[in-house]
Amino acid sequence: MQSFRTELENPIVEQDIIDLEKKIRLFREGVIPDEKFRSLRLARGVYGQRQPGVQMVRIKLPYGKMTLQQWKRITDISDEYATSNLHLTTRQDVQIHYVSLDKTPELWSKLEQDGITIREACGNTVRNVTASDRAGIDPEEPFDVTPYADATFRYFLRNPVSQDMGRKIKIAFSSSDKDTAWAFMHDFGMIPKVKVVDGKTVRGFKVLVGGGLGAQPLLAKTVFEFLEEDLLIPYIENVLRVFDRYGERTSRNKARMKFLIQKIGMDEFQRLIAEEYQAVKVKQVKVDAAAWPETTPPPPAVLPAYSIKDPKKYEAWKATNTFEQKQAGYVAAYVKVSLGNIGSAISRQLIEALRPVIADDVRVTANQGLLLKFIQPAHLPYVFSVLEEAGFADPGFDSIADITACPGTDTCNLGISSSTGISKVLESVIVDEFPDLVYNKDIKIKISGCMNSCGQHGIASIGFHGSSMKSAGKVLPALQVLLGGGIVGNGEGRVADKVIKVPSRRGPDVLRSLLHDYEINGLPDELFNNYYDRQGEKYFYELLKPLADLTTLKAEEFVDWGQAEQYATAIGVGECAGVVIDLVATLLLEAEEKLELGGAAIVNNAYSDGIYHAYSSFVQGAKALLLGEGVSCNTQTGIINDFDKHFVETGKFSFGSDFRTLVLQINGNEPTESFARQYFQQAESFYNQAQAYRQKSSEPVQA
Missing domain, CATH: 3.30.70.2500 (Alpha-Beta Plaits)
Structure with a gap:
C-alpha cells in the first residue's frame, strides 16, 4: 500500500x-x-x-x-x-x-x-457519548446537557485509562426526567438536576452505573441522586480505573462493568473507587456551560416555489414528527429514516434544500432518525415538501410504526437471522392493517439480529432478536419474542421478558396477534405495558404458542426474510469486545509501546497520563511472563497477584517488597512530576528485566 x-x-x-x-x-x-x-x-x-x-x-x-x-x-x-x-x-x-x-x-x-x-468508535474503549436528541431545545430540561456530554467525550478520547479495557463502556446523558437517552441501560447514565444552595441554583446530575443490555440485561444502579457538575468527569474516570484493573478480560460474556458489580457487590465496588480517588488526574473538571456556543436559527430566507403532494400526509406528519422548542417561535422536526439508511445523493439533496430553514445542527437520534432544529412554523410546509420530494416524509416518528433494527445478517458477523428484512414487513403490517397506530408513541418495536441487543430489543414494548430452530434435522431462522420493556422515567426502566421463540416467517402473525388482542381486551386508555402486566407473561405465551408449532412448517419458512436460498447459520467471530492477546512477544511489544507513550506524556507534562501508561506497561510485561509460564489471568489485579506468586515468591524476580506494592503505588500517590518520573523509571527497569528473563528462558539448554 x-x-x-x-x-x-x-x-x-x-x-x-x-x-x-x-x-x-x-x-x-x-x-x-x-x-x-x-x-x-x-x-x-x-x-x-x-x-x-x-x-x-x-x-x-x-x-x-x-x-x-x-x-x-x-x-x-x-x-x-x-x-x-x-x-x-x-x-x-x-x-x-x-x-x-x-x-x-x-x-x-x-x-x-x-x-x-x-x-x-469500536473496541474496548469509551464508545460514543450519547445524549437526548432534544438536548438544548427540550422544553422540559433543567439545563442543556450538551456541553457536559461534549466535555466527557473530549476528556476520554485518547485517555490512557480507557484505551485497552476488558470491554466497551457506554455513556449517556438524558435531557430530563423522561430519560429519553435511557440512562438505566448504560455503564454510566446521567439525568440533569438542579437544587438551591444558599440561595444559588446549583447544577448536578443523578448518576447511574452498571447498566447494560446484551444477552443478560441488567438495570443500572443509582450511585448519586445529585452529584455536582464539576465532580462528574473525575467520578467517571475514577470508576473506569477500577473497571480497568478489576474487570474480567478473558471471558467476553462476563467483561462488562455490570458483571463486575454483580460479582463483587456494590459496597466493595464503592470501596475500590474510594481507594483509587487519590490517583485521579484532577478532582474537579469545570465545564463552562455559560460559554457554550448556542445553536442559532438560520438567517431570514426567501423560499423557492414548492408544493405539497399529499396534504393529509402533511397534517399527520406535523402531528407526529414535530414539536415546539423551548425557544419561543421555533419548532423542531424529526425525519423518520427507515432502518437508519439514507443515501448520499438524497443527503446532499436535503442539505442544500433545507439549509436556508434549519439550524446548522442536525442530530442523529437514538432510534436511527434525524432531528432538524430552529424551524419557523411558517416554514414547516416547505420542510415537509423537501422531505416528501426525497421520500423521507413518513409520519409516525418514534411510534410503533418506527421500528429500530440493527443491520443483522446483512453485514454483521454475529447476526443469526435477518433483522432488516423482518423490520420492513412488520412496518408494512402496521401501516396497511393498523394505520391509526401511526399516532401511537407508547408501543416501541425493536429488533436485533442476535441476542446482543444492538437493536435494543431488551427494552422494547415488543422486541425480537434473531435466533434459530431445528425441525426434522433442518435449521430454520427464528425470532425470540420479548414483551414489556421500556422507560419508566428518572433513571428507572423495564427489561423485557423473553416470552416465546417462533419461526421468523411468523413474525408478522405474532405482531397481528398481539395488536388484535390488545385492541380487543385492553382497557380504555390502558398503556401496552400496563396491559402486559395485567395479563401476565403466561397469558401471552399461551396466546402465541400456536405460532411456535413446528409440525405445520412450510417450505418457505426455511428461507429467511430477504433471502432466496435455504437458511443456514453462519455466525462469524464477533469483534465488539476486541480480543485477548495471549502471544508473549506481542505482549512485551505492547509493554514497550506503553513505555514510549508514557515517556512522551511526561515530556509534555501530562504526568497522570504518563503514570497510567507506565502502569499498563507493568501489567502487560507481567502478563507476558506469566503466559510464558503457562499461567493465564483474567483481570489486571489477578495478573499482579499471580506475578508475586510465580515470580517473586519463587525468587525469579526481586523487588524492595513485592510486585503488588510496586505497581499499586499508583493508588497511593498524587500524579505529580516527581512521582511520574520515579514510577516511569521503575516501569522501564521492570520491562528491561522482563525482556532479559524472556530472552534467557528462550535460550536452548546446552547439553
Missing part, C-alpha cells in the same frame, strides 16, 4: 492516522499478528464485516450532532470509499460499509478536515 500525507492542523490526530497506516503495512507484511491488529483497528473505528476482505467504518458523532458541512463530508466519503449509503445507528453514530482496509487512513484524514473522528 502507498503512504500518504495528511493535511491536518492537529499533530496528535495526524500522528494517529500515520500510525494506523504504518500498522496496516506491518500487518500486511506479517509483522503484527491478526489478533493484535484486530484490537488496534477496532479502537480506530474499523470493524470487520460478515463479508471477507471489507470493513465497516463507524464514524463517531458525540451526542449525534452533525453540522451540515459534516453531513456533506460524510456523504462524500461514502461515495468515494463505501457504498453511497449512510447507516444511522442506535448509538447516534454513522456507519459506512464495504470499505477497503488500506483506504481507512486516507478516509480518516478526510473526515478529520471537518472535525469528525473514528477514534474509539
